[in-house]
Amino acid sequence: MKFDAFPTGFKIAVIGSGAIGCYYGGRLAQHGRNVHFLMRRDLEAVRKDGLQVRSPDGDFHLPQVNAAGSTPEIGPSDLVLIALKTTSNTDLEKLVPPLLGENTALLTLQNGFGNEDFLAERFGAERVMGGLCFVCLNRVARGVIEHYGHGSLSIGEFNRPPQPRTRQVVEEFAACGIVTRLAENLVTERWRKLVWNVPFNGLSIAAGKITTDAILADADLCALARSLMAEVIEAAGREGHAIPRDFIEVQIARTRTMGAYKPSSLIDYAEGREVEVESIWGEPYRRGLKAGADVPRLEMLYFLLKKLSVRN
Amino acid sequence: MKFDAFPTGFKIAVIGSGAIGCYYGGRLAQHGRNVHFLMRRDLEAVRKDGLQVRSPDGDFHLPQVNAAGSTPEIGPSDLVLIALKTTSNTDLEKLVPPLLGENTALLTLQNGFGNEDFLAERFGAERVMGGLCFVCLNRVARGVIEHYGHGSLSIGEFNRPPQPRTRQVVEEFAACGIVTRLAENLVTERWRKLVWNVPFNGLSIAAGKITTDAILADADLCALARSLMAEVIEAAGREGHAIPRDFIEVQIARTRTMGAYKPSSLIDYAEGREVEVESIWGEPYRRGLKAGADVPRLEMLYFLLKKLSVRN
Numbered sequence: 001m002k003f004d005a006f007p008t009g010f011k012i013a014v015i016g017s018g019a020i021g022c023y024y025g026g027r028l029a030q031h032g033r034n035v036h037f038l039m040r041r042d043l044e045a046v047r048k049d050g051l052q053v054r055s056p057d058g059d060f061h062l063p064q065v066n067a068a069g070s071t072p073e074i075g076p077s078d079l080v081l082i083a084l085k086t087t088s089n090t091d092l093e094k095l096v097p098p099l100l101g102e103n104t105a106l107l108t109l110q111n112g113f114g115n116e117d118f119l120a121e122r123f124g125a126e127r128v129m130g131g132l133c134f135v136c137l138n139r140v141a142r143g144v145i146e147h148y149g150h151g152s153l154s155i156g157e158f159n160r161p162p163q164p165r166t167r168q169v170v171e172e173f174a175a176c177g178i179v180t181r182l183a184e185n186l187v188t189e190r191w192r193k194l195v196w197n198v199p200f201n202g203l204s205i206a207a208g209k210i211t212t213d214a215i216l217a218d219a220d221l222c223a224l225a226r227s228l229m230a231e232v233i234e235a236a237g238r239e240g241h242a243i244p245r246d247f248i249e250v251q252i253a254r255t256r257t258m259g260a261y262k263p264s265s266l267i268d269y270a271e272g273r274e275v276e277v278e279s280i281w282g283e284p285y286r287r288g289l290k291a292g293a294d295v296p297r298l299e300m301l302y303f304l305l306k307k308l309s310v311r312n
Numbered sequence: 313m314k315f316d317a318f319p320t321g322f323k324i325a326v327i328g329s330g331a332i333g334c335y336y337g338g339r340l341a342q343h344g345r346n347v348h349f350l351m352r353r354d355l356e357a358v359r360k361d362g363l364q365v366r367s368p369d370g371d372f373h374l375p376q377v378n379a380a381g382s383t384p385e386i387g388p389s390d391l392v393l394i395a396l397k398t399t400s401n402t403d404l405e406k407l408v409p410p411l412l413g414e415n416t417a418l419l420t421l422q423n424g425f426g427n428e429d430f431l432a433e434r435f436g437a438e439r440v441m442g443g444l445c446f447v448c449l450n451r452v453a454r455g456v457i458e459h460y461g462h463g464s465l466s467i468g469e470f471n472r473p474p475q476p477r478t479r480q481v482v483e484e485f486a487a488c489g490i491v492t493r494l495a496e497n498l499v500t501e502r503w504r505k506l507v508w509n510v511p512f513n514g515l516s517i518a519a520g521k522i523t524t525d526a527i528l529a530d531a532d533l534c535a536l537a538r539s540l541m542a543e544v545i546e547a548a549g550r551e552g553h554a555i556p557r558d559f560i561e562v563q564i565a566r567t568r569t570m571g572a573y574k575p576s577s578l579i580d581y582a583e584g585r586e587v588e589v590e591s592i593w594g595e596p597y598r599r600g601l602k603a604g605a606d607v608p609r610l611e612m613l614y615f616l617l618k619k620l621s622v623r624n
Binding site: 210 | 515530
């Protein structure tokens with residue numbers, strides 16, 4: 001059965017070995033799971049020196065990990081963690097097929113909207129699961145990940161309630177020291193995460209490469225962040241995903257604990273990489289518009305970021 | 313009488329000898345008017361080499377102009393043209409008094425809202441006139457102004473209909489080769505000009521230092537420019553200044569003729585100078601808000617530009 005639990009010792013492939021892929025894959029490998037990393041730019045370094053994670057929860061070093069230079073080297077797997085930048089999604093069309101067996105599940109840990117749909121269209125909706133990462137990470141050198149804090153996951157199924165395999169994946173991650181929740185409705189969870197990502201990732205770029213504390217410290221930008229959150233909540237609500245309005249103040253309070261945090265999109269932008277504009281702003285904007293929400297600030301932020309990202 | 317015409321050969325002082333001050337003051341001097349320039353950074357160059365204007369309407373060179381290093385050197389004048397950056401308005405508190413006689417009029421050629429009010433509060437409302445410049449200019453070297461095109465003026469009185477002196481000033485400018493209109497209502501004219509300045513000056517900065525043709529070429533940014541224009545028109549309308557909606561398409565069409573134009577605010581920003589954020593975005597935003605207009609995009613643009621300008 002497609003949604004049944006995976007067999008004991010099931011094989012996990014990780015595609016996209018940036019900070020997210022290395023951190024979560026590394027946690028699983030640290031606890032003895034059968035993990036295979038697709039590495040590109042870091043392949044030689046990781047084969048030589050292994051994978052290193054520096055973390056407030058305790059540093060760890062995996063001197064030897066299964067690092068492959070292509071997905072045919074990995075071969076059919078039971079679970080594929082997808083942690084590529086969403087701007088490289090078309091690469092998945094070639095990367096994924098060699099990993100597919102009859103019951104292979106694809107778990108996207110990518111940002112925003114559109115990724116589950118992308119996988120479902122190409123590889124079959126029944127394979128697709130999604131996860132949300134609440135974590136502050138950066139890849140600081142080849143094979144070296146800096147974990148600044150947080151780290152929880154929320155995992156669910158694409159357009160269906162949790163299945164036996166979903167509960168198993170949640171339990172496996174939890175057994176490897178990762179706080180992991182079961183997402184009853186993945187789309188609701190994605191909307192909730194975007195309530196934060198839309199304003200903070202966006203304004204950190206559009207207001208001139210500033211950290212989250214600088215947004216909070218500027219009364220006008222903080223008001224603008226609240227207005228953007230309200231628009232995302234309205235869009236979600238129109239789509240049937242109710243998020244209470246007081247969630248806004250919860251997010252503001254949570255952001256205050258983060259200090260001078262650089263959202264991942266700001267790091268991408270500042271380092272001259274393409275920003276995940278469509279998954280974080282474009283898709284929510286289009287969904288909101290389609291559902292009849294009034295989203296003028298989200299629209300404006302999306303239009304500005306699209307242009308800024310291209311010019312980057 | 314305060315609003316009567318000025319005497320024959322009346323004395324004109326120009327404060328703020330950047331592109332605007334030198335161009336319009338230069339046109340008046342070219343046609344024999346009694347013009348005195350307050351020069352600061354360009355004083356020595358202009359005393360030595362005079363003032364040069366390169367223009368599609370014909371270049372001209374004024375080998376000798378009255379250039380003073382301070383306003384006491386100029387002394388009481390009949391008409392003071394004020395062309396300082398609005399970000400330096402507080403300088404006027406010291407610069408203007410030495411120029412004042414009993415009937416001295418102050419004509420601000422500065423951008424946006426707030427300048428007439430600033431002068432009225434400090435020097436008396438009856439002195440204040442305002443002018444709008446529709447011109448593409450840049451100061452390219454000390455004492456050298458490049459005129460790219462356009463050049464008309466619209467001149468009116470502060471909170472009163474045109475007076476004898478207003479008609480006289482309009483005629484004088486016109487006699488010096490400048491297309492000049494009488495503004496029946498200066499506030500309406502300022503709103504009309506902001507319909508262009510708000511989106512094009514603003515987006516040229518916020519979308520990553522781009523020229524007006526790049527805004528028009530991006531369907532989303534062009535739509536955003538239209539939405540911003542609609543908000544400015546709504547704000548103006550709520551304040552009792554009716555601007556027809558089809559004015560938006562007139563502005564788009566006019567902008568198409570301008571090519572790869574750099575709005576003055578973009579030049580300021582790109583060259584690391586302070587941007588006139590309050591007069592172009594802040595004041596219209598506050599007026600719109602006070603009048604009950606729905607101006608989310610204007611608000612967002614103002615908040616972003618304020619932060620971008622500070623960080624510049």
